Amino acid sequence: MASDRKVDIQSHRLSDDEYQQNFSDVKPALTAYQAHIESNRCLYCEDAPCISACPTRINIPSFIQKIADNNTTGAAKTILEANILGGSCARVCPTEILCEGVCVRNKEPEYAPIKIGRLQRYALDNFNPDVHPFQRLPSSGKKVAIVGAGPAGMACAHHLARQGHSVVMFDKKPKAGGLNEYGIAHYKMQDDFAQKELEFILELGGIELKPDVALGQSLHLDTLRQEYDAVFLALGLNKCKKLGLEQEVQHGLENSLEYITDIRQAQDLAHIPVGNKVVVIGAGNTAVDIACQTKRLGAGQVTLVYRRGVANMSATDKELEFARQNDVAIITWARPVALVTNKKHQLTAIQFERTQLDDAGQLRSTQEHFELAADSVFKAIGQEFDSQCFSGSEAPDFSNNRIKVDTDYKTSLSNVWAGGDCIHHDGEDLTVQSVEHGKQAANSIHHYLEQ
Ligand SMILES: Cc1cc2nc3c(=O)[nH]c(=O)nc-3n(C[C@H](O)[C@H](O)[C@H](O)COP(=O)(O)OP(=O)(O)OC[C@H]3O[C@@H](n4cnc5c(N)ncnc54)[C@H](O)[C@@H]3O)c2cc1C
Numbered sequence: 001m002a003s004d005r006k007v008d009i010q011s012h013r014l015s016d017d018e019y020q021q022n023f024s025d026v027k028p029a030l031t032a033y034q035a036h037i038e039s040n041r042c043l044y045c046e047d048a049p050c051i052s053a054c055p056t057r058i059n060i061p062s063f064i065q066k067i068a069d070n071n072t073t074g075a076a077k078t079i080l081e082a083n084i085l086g087g088s089c090a091r092v093c094p095t096e097i098l099c100e101g102v103c104v105r106n107k108e109p110e111y112a113p114i115k116i117g118r119l120q121r122y123a124l125d126n127f128n129p130d131v132h133p134f135q136r137l138p139s140s141g142k143k144v145a146i147v148g149a150g151p152a153g154m155a156c157a158h159h160l161a162r163q164g165h166s167v168v169m170f171d172k173k174p175k176a177g178g179l180n181e182y183g184i185a186h187y188k189m190q191d192d193f194a195q196k197e198l199e200f201i202l203e204l205g206g207i208e209l210k211p212d213v214a215l216g217q218s219l220h221l222d223t224l225r226q227e228y229d230a231v232f233l234a235l236g237l238n239k240c241k242k243l244g245l246e247q248e249v250q251h252g253l254e255n256s257l258e259y260i261t262d263i264r265q266a267q268d269l270a271h272i273p274v275g276n277k278v279v280v281i282g283a284g285n286t287a288v289d290i291a292c293q294t295k296r297l298g299a300g301q302v303t304l305v306y307r308r309g310v311a312n313m314s315a316t317d318k319e320l321e322f323a324r325q326n327d328v329a330i331i332t333w334a335r336p337v338a339l340v341t342n343k344k345h346q347l348t349a350i351q352f353e354r355t356q357l358d359d360a361g362q363l364r365s366t367q368e369h370f371e372l373a374a375d376s377v378f379k380a381i382g383q384e385f386d387s388q389c390f391s392g393s394e395a396p397d398f399s400n401n402r403i404k405v406d407t408d409y410k411t412s413l414s415n416v417w418a419g420g421d422c423i424h425h426d427g428e429d430l431t432v433q434s435v436e437h438g439k440q441a442a443n444s445i446h447h448y449l450e451q
């Protein structure tokens with residue numbers, strides 16, 4: 001399909017002040033006074049529901065009470081004992097569906113949960129101990145290889161190093177941190193926080209970081225299994241799912257994660273080119289993130305399109321509300337069927353077909369079509385596990401296209417564990433969930449190494 005429409009993709013759409021304002025912290029730290037008021041609202045419930053709703057089981061009433069007692073150091077230690085990445089989780093956790101979602105203060109007459117996430121951030125932002133809060137046990141003489149230095153890998157490394165094991169953490173990227181460094185929206189994690197948190201973890205000692213090393217290329221699982229006592233795979237999901245349209249590779253069809261990475265790594269946001277008309281295909285938090293970030297880069301019109309209804313979207317209500325606040329239009333019950341290009345083979349529009357559910361609850365087309373002008377179309381329909389990393393080695397078993405593990409995060413291979421987004425699990429793909437996987441896997445690996 002051809003059109004005469006000129007493509008409008010430009011950098012420098014906004015003033016320096018506008019860029020700064022649009023990408024500043026969306027959830028800034030509480031002041032000492034606000035933290036005092038908020039921590040005193042907590043009822044310090046005995047059988048606190050907020051603890052069970054936290055995947056890492058932070059003793060929330062205990063740390064909040066310490067803040068109320070002006071003991072922020074004690075509060076920070078309580079958080080870090082359960083969740084070594086408590087600082088990033090305080091910034092990125094969808095608390096509305098976790099701890100804050102079950103807080104008893106949600107009830108009448110207040111309908112306002114304790115701001116647990118922001119109190120957690122307050123405690124950790126104000127934590128400047130003279131001595132590192134964790135010490136290593138004497139060396140065990142055991143070596144563990146971790147592949148993937150994202151939240152799961154870092155949490156596992158920390159817990160194993162504490163037990164006296166020597167850890168080498170490999171990552172294919174130049175910087176460690178995983179999606180904390182390359183994927184989380186700029187306005188959620190500022191001031192190089194991912195690298196600061198990593199440095200704090202490395203200060204413990206016993207963890208060697210080897211960046212720019214990719215499993216499946218210069219590094220092989222078979223070799224790691226021979227050279228190390230145990231291996232932990234924390235590879236995340238890094239293959240973008242395809243839209244399934246014939247012209248999949250047209251100029252203008254973008255991979256959301258690559259674009260988000262460019263924004264996160266940009267020295268100057270003004271240099272990032274953005275389309276005037278942007279269409280995002282998807283329904284999860286990545287779709288919302290890319291939609292809001294392109295709008296904040298100065299796109300004139302951003303439309304998010306999803307093949308089912310709002311109730312089926314995996315983005316949380318709060319994320320969808322954030323999208324609406326950012327003037328992102330949301331169209332439901334429509335799926336892409338064709339890309340429209342101009343004579344230069346640049347994408348200019350995208351055609352959709354309206355969808356509906358049939359009596360059996362299956363998604364069906366209605367034969368009704370519409371077109372949206374687009375300078376850029378972003379695929380945000382999910383990430384897949386890329387099993388290429390096991391080429392040339394014996395691979396672990398898979399389940400639902402991810403690595404299969406047992407309840408101890410052990411794979412089908414003798415000395416190999418796995419955790420984080422790359423495994424098949426019941427929970428959501430969240431930072432805090434990956435931290436817990438890394439922690440639990442470290443406990444299991446430690447028991448194995450002690451035998
Ligand atoms: C755009 C986006 C936004 C998100 N926003 C949020 C949010 O706001 N809140 C939230 O809780 N969660 C969010 N998530 C989810 C969260 O980031 C992930 O659940 C979490 O990062 C998973 O941690 P992980 O350690 O399993 O994997 P990752 O963070 O993906 O880390 C995997 C690491 O493995 C490395 N690696 C991969 N393959 C190889 C290889 N072959 N060799 C060597 N190294 C390799 C990668 O470079 C990477 O560093 C978001 C995800 C995306 C994609």
Ligand code: SF4
Binds near residue numbers: 044048050060105
């Ligand atoms: S549920 Fe709410 S009020 Fe109760 S301990 Fe947790 S944060 Fe405090």
